[in-house]
Amino acid sequence: MWVAVCCPSATLAVWCAAWLHGAAASDNALDALHAWGEAHEVVAADPDTAEAFGIPLTGSVPAPPAALLTALRKRNAQDARLVLPVPGDVRGLGGGGPLAEAALRAGEVTTFPGIGYGVVPQPIAEGLMRWIVYPLASPVPAESVSLGEAENALTDAVRTSAGALQEMEVARERPGVRDELSARLRSAPRPDWPRGTPGRALRVLQRADEVGAILALALADEPGGAFSASAAGRRAEALRPLSDAVRTARVAAVSEAVRVLTDYADRHP
Template sequence: MSSSSATLTVWASSWLAGASAPDDVIDALHQWAPMHIVGASDQRTAILTDLEWPGVQDGGGPILLRILRQATETVGAGLRLVLPAPGDVRGLPAGTGFARAALETGEGIVVGEPGRSGLGIVPVVEGPDVLRWTVFPIATVPTAGDYTGLGEAEYAMREAVRDAADALLRISSVHTGSSDGNPRRRIAEALDDRAHHSYPKSTPPRALRILDSADQVAAILSVAEDDSPTQAPSAATAAARENLLRPLWAAVRSARVAAVSACAEFTHRT
């Protein structure tokens, strides 16, 4: 699982559909941090969601489930993962506090039915053992951004695995700093960390393949970003590296959103 927002989206969708127990969701969240706290971004949202104001509440897992249950009571309402980045704000409600917070952290969850009011939830790491979830109001839930479907995402990930490996080879051949270890070992370590996070049994096999491929590409790209064999990179080298990796990171985000969306949609159909 690539992010706490993805974990909550997949597992809470499964729970809302009756395919998973509440404890399953909470156990999955605890893989990210043993303590989860929840707070509202403003007083009105605190009143609507029955959260304390100001401040936060401990015991975040059950609180999140209660909020999500209430926010998805209408037909057509659900959870949608967003993974924004500078220059890529697909799926975000423009000009909102939620959009700014999600863009800053690179992740978030949109809750509700498109065209109606809803909520946005953003997690922030507050320490090695604490994850804070902030609930934001969304006046009008936007439609899903222009992300790819599963077929296109799977093909894109097959291509990205090859392109990411090529990018790592090209970057590693340029002497730009002190290496901090064997790239293969660092990639394996990153993938092993992802392996500690599980998916519901109802997860479609194709979505799982895409998520696994996206994790592999992301691990390679993370190593490529940090790889610096001999000295600090020049501005030109850094710019070339960014231009090389940016489209691959965009493909990873698109694939993850497509796969997580498919998990949520599949769960609601079962």
């Protein structure tokens, strides 16, 4: 199924889970990454990680992405999580350190808490994506929001934010905004998903993508009714819950997809 996805790390998390648990072939997992670039390479952030994964250190000739899959299986990785950190919220990254700093810069990371590592994507040039493997600074406790909770929270946040913006008169539609929104949605990468990915998770991802596109336009539209710095500040404050709800919905949808695909091994021993 083809559904827009928020980021490369979501693609990596879902396809790694599918491949590690026998629900997808490695070739299909690697092909899915092509939605984010024609070429991909993998390096380690530090010497210990390079040795543990059998991949080159940053600055050396990089390894192909297949080397990452091989290393994850050799290290018996079982879980994959999408984390979408923002300043003030780095939950899921084991505290600070190089991984948290890199993930904040990227706004995303795929973590493998069971083996204590995370992988951050870094666009290098047109069509080239580099994946950098970092160690987690400390163990990460399991925590998640159910897909139902996240979906309801997104719906509530849309309603609340829309009402607040209308009250502030900063939600007036400008000419061409619908075309801008359609163009933004059409341009989003649409990698394939593994067979068995739950339909509800994909629907929530699609809804979050739509709301995220609207949110991006609202935040970028400085002239759109924000007549003063204070009005712009109130608008940003009104939209913050919506931004948080979009992040939570995306993480919950990916977590649900990973959970279902991970269970594949138990259903098909």
